[in-house]
Amino acid sequence: MTAARALRILGTGAVVPDNELLSTAIDERLGLAAGTVEARTGVRVRYVEHGTAAQLGARAARKALAAAGLDLADVDVIIGASATPDQPLPCNAALLHEELAPPHPVPAWDVNASCLSFLVALDLAATLIDAGRHRHVLVVSSDIASVGLDWSELGASGIFGDGAAAAVLGPADGTDSAVLAAGFSTHSEGAHTCEIPGGGSRHAPDRVEGPYGDIARFRMDGGAVFRLAIQHLPPFVDGLLAEAGDIELPDLPLVIPHQASHHGLSWLRQRLGLRDDQMVDIYADRGNQVAASLPSALHAAIESGRLRRGDLALLLGTGAGLSIGGIVLCY
Incomplete structure (x- = not known):
């Protein structure tokens, strides 16, 4: 456990891919009675990305920056907080950096703690900001699970969807955040x-x-x-x-x-x-x-x-x- 640290979420953004995949479509693909997949998985619809996680994450990042009223020139570090990178090397934050094209060589690095990646990144960012090391941190989680699934095994595959979300984090500046x-x-x-x-x-x-x-x-x-x-x-x-x-x-x-x-x-x-x-x-x-x-x-x-x-x-x-x-x- 850790002590309290001042931190303010300045803006968030989230996106889903353009390609919608209804559970009824999976029923049809697998030859199951209509409603079977939703009954087993609890998912009515998920979204499937045909591009890259970096591209999807960049969309969420831009939304978060707009919500925060900031731009990339204000960001001190970009943290990629995802579980399914586009490739083993380099880190996905570098590929996200390429997509975002910031006006200065802002550092970019990954935190990979599987489904907990965003929470770990939030914890780290709170320490960095509270200590005065950075003022504005952009955390981006972008995952494309659909490419690695065996759709014939619904227990492991039928629950997943693709998506991205981002948060711009900064100092509390006198608030209780x-x-x-x-x-x-x-x-x-x-x-x-x-x-x-x-x-x-x-x-x-x-x-x-x-x-x-x-x-x-x-x-x-x-x-x-x-x-x-x-x-x-x-x-x-x-x-x-x-x-x-x-x-x-x-x-x-x-x-x-x-x-x-x-x-x-x-x-x-x-x-x-x-x-x-x-x-x-x-x-x-x-x-x-x-x-x-x-x-x-x-x-x-x-x-x-x-x-x-x-x-x-x-x-x-x-x-x-x-x-x-x-x-x-x-x-």
């Missing part, structure tokens, strides 16, 4: 429950016999992930709220979770005793957008007016690893 507490934990007994084995040195092409595509696709043991998450999340949340100043869940205006799955969101709502008006849920019309999921939900809360200046919010999620992360934020 702050990261009140942040915490992360990893339980590596779940390290292989959610993975893409290929793409790195462990399974490099010259070390693999047979089709490389078999190990380049996403694999998930959803049941194992869920069991680990429900075991560790409740005590994690209790500790985080205590660290933030003994905040009680009923007193939080909003809980903004990673949009992992309809089962996960339902369990979270029930286990934490959340009111319907407390939890931000955009899952049915987006699917799980990996690292872009949580900042997309954050943007939706801000854009709709559900999260207002001075409000407290709990940002919470899980990711491959298995890792858990959370931030208590005064917006």
Whole structure:
């Protein structure tokens, strides 16, 4: 857990690809009865990107900058906070930098903590800004999960959608805006429950016999992930709220979770005793957008007016690893 740090979210932006994929279209493709995929996955529609994650992320970044009333000349560092890069090297932030073409050689680097990438980047940015190292930080999460899915296995594939979200972060400048507490934990007994084995040195092409595509696709043991998450999340949340100043869940205006799955969101709502008006849920019309999921939900809360200046919010999620992360934020 970490001490409070002054931080203000100056602007956010989120985008989805132009290509809509309804669950009924997947029903038809797989020869299933209409409504089967939505019933199994909880997703009505997701979006599929045919370009690059850097291109999609640049769209979200421009929206966030416009909302903040800033331009790229004001940005001190660009953090790419995604789980599915366009390529192993260079970092996706460099490719995003190329798309954005800032007027000066602003540094750009990645944070990859799977679905928790945005939360980790937010935590790091809060430290950098509170310490005076940077004034304006642009965090961009952009994920294209659709290219690595086996659509015949709906348990691992039917829940995902592509998307991007961004936030411009800056100093609080006399306001109450702050990261009140942040915490992360990893339980590596779940390290292989959610993975893409290929793409790195462990399974490099010259070390693999047979089709490389078999190990380049996403694999998930959803049941194992869920069991680990429900075991560790409740005590994690209790500790985080205590660290933030003994905040009680009923007193939080909003809980903004990673949009992992309809089962996960339902369990979270029930286990934490959340009111319907407390939890931000955009899952049915987006699917799980990996690292872009949580900042997309954050943007939706801000854009709709559900999260207002001075409000407290709990940002919470899980990711491959298995890792858990959370931030208590005064917006």
